[in-house]
Amino acid sequence: MKRAIPCLIPLLFILHFPCSFAGVACxxxxxxxxxxxxxxxxxxxxxxxxxAVNSKMKITLNFAASGALLQQIDKGAPVDVFASADxxxxxxxxxxxxxxxxxxxxxxxxxxxxxxxxxxxxxxxxIKDLTAADVGKIALGNPETVxxxxxxxxxxxxxxxxxxxxxxxxxxxxxxxxxxYVVRGEVDAGFVFATDATxxxxxxxxVLEARKHKPITYPIAVVRSTKNxxxxxxxxxxxxxxxxxxxxxxxxxxxx
Numbered sequence: 001m002k003r004a005i006p007c008l009i010p011l012l013f014i015l016h017f018p019c020s021f022a023g024v025a026c027x028x029x030x031x032x033x034x035x036x037x038x039x040x041x042x043x044x045x046x047x048x049x050x051x052a053v054n055s056k057m058k059i060t061l062n063f064a065a066s067g068a069l070l071q072q073i074d075k076g077a078p079v080d081v082f083a084s085a086d087x088x089x090x091x092x093x094x095x096x097x098x099x100x101x102x103x104x105x106x107x108x109x110x111x112x113x114x115x116x117x118x119x120x121x122x123x124x125x126x127i128k129d130l131t132a133a134d135v136g137k138i139a140l141g142n143p144e145t146v147x148x149x150x151x152x153x154x155x156x157x158x159x160x161x162x163x164x165x166x167x168x169x170x171x172x173x174x175x176x177x178x179x180x181y182v183v184r185g186e187v188d189a190g191f192v193f194a195t196d197a198t199x200x201x202x203x204x205x206x207v208l209e210a211r212k213h214k215p216i217t218y219p220i221a222v223v224r225s226t227k228n229x230x231x232x233x234x235x236x237x238x239x240x241x242x243x244x245x246x247x248x249x250x251x252x253x254x255x256x
Contacts, residue, residue: 028058031231032078034069035061036085036147036218037174038110038193042251043083049247050238059235065174067145073098073223080232083220083239085110085175085193086147090219099221100229107239108253110216111194112151115204117185124207127159130168130189138168139181139190148175151213152191158212179204195252217256 035043040063047059062069062079066089073079074096082099084090093099114130116122122134130138141149149171156162172178175192182190183203193216197206220239222232238244245255 028056029228029231030058030060031080031228031235032060032062033081033083033235034073034077034079035063035083036066036069037063037176038085038148038196039063039083039218040176041199042195042248042253045251046239046244046247049243050235053238054234057231063174063176065141065146067147068173070098071145073225076225078225079223080226080228081220081235082223083107083218084147085216085218086150087217087219088150089147090221093221098224100224101221103233103236104219104221105236105240106217106219106256107236107245108218108248109256110218110253112148112155112191112210112213112216113194113197113206114189114191114208114210115179115182115197115206116189117182118203118205119185120188120205122188122207124189127155127161127208127210130165131161135188136168137170137181137187137189138165139170139172139178139187141175141178141191142171142173146172146174146178147216148178148191148193148196151216152210154213155191155210198252218253 047061051057051059066084070089070093094101140152143149143153170181170187175196178190179192179196179200181187183200197204220236222229226232
């Protein structure tokens with residue numbers, strides 16, 4: 001019996017510390033977060049800080065237009081947390097029973113602006129100046145799937161310009177694509193969120209604020225199909241925390 005005891009010690013050690021014995025690493029817990037394209041820079045930093053304070057945690061980020069993300073979730077894509085750039089898309093997620101409504105929170109708000117390439121000589125001081133002949137192309141997100149485009153359509157409709165400007169529209173699949181069109185000088189003007197303009201402040205300039213729209217607030221929620229509800233809630237709690245809000249405000253977002 002005495003000879004058996006030394007053999008039991010390493011066995012018990014392996015059973016008690018399975019991740020550290022013989023160089024075996026503990027598997028990371030993965031949380032998949034689908035977020036609106038306008039959150040790309042901010043959520044990348046939020047995820048890094050969250051991982052830093054939650055060891056063995058890996059955040060996988062998926063950025064796209066909110067409507068496209070909703071379609072992915074509806075088709076069964078493995079997503080744990082969903083952050084939309086508008087209330088309408090999250091309402092649709094709720095109507096489809098795709099989120100846990102008790103976890104839904106509004107975490108930031110934004111503004112819509114009209115931008116032009118940094119070197120543009122156009123004089124756009126009023127939104128009606130977009131009707132001028134020298135404004136040939138205007139970029140905006142596709143209103144059917146992109147909240148930024150939906151807000152732009154609302155503004156232009158309220159200004160009585162939506163139909164008149166139709167021939168000038170270049171539709172993007174996300175607000176960031178609309179931003180890229182302006183950055184590359186492929187269009188004369190574009191509508192993006194204020195935070196997007198801030199990201200590209202050296203390459204675009206804001207010519208006016210587009211204000212005739214509903215308040216732009218961003219909701220976030222845990223996806224119903226998740227197997228990581230507690231982790232998803234922890235991520236949302238971090239986003240809502242003082243540290244999370246500080247990161248978001250650093251990218252131009254405002255508290256809701």
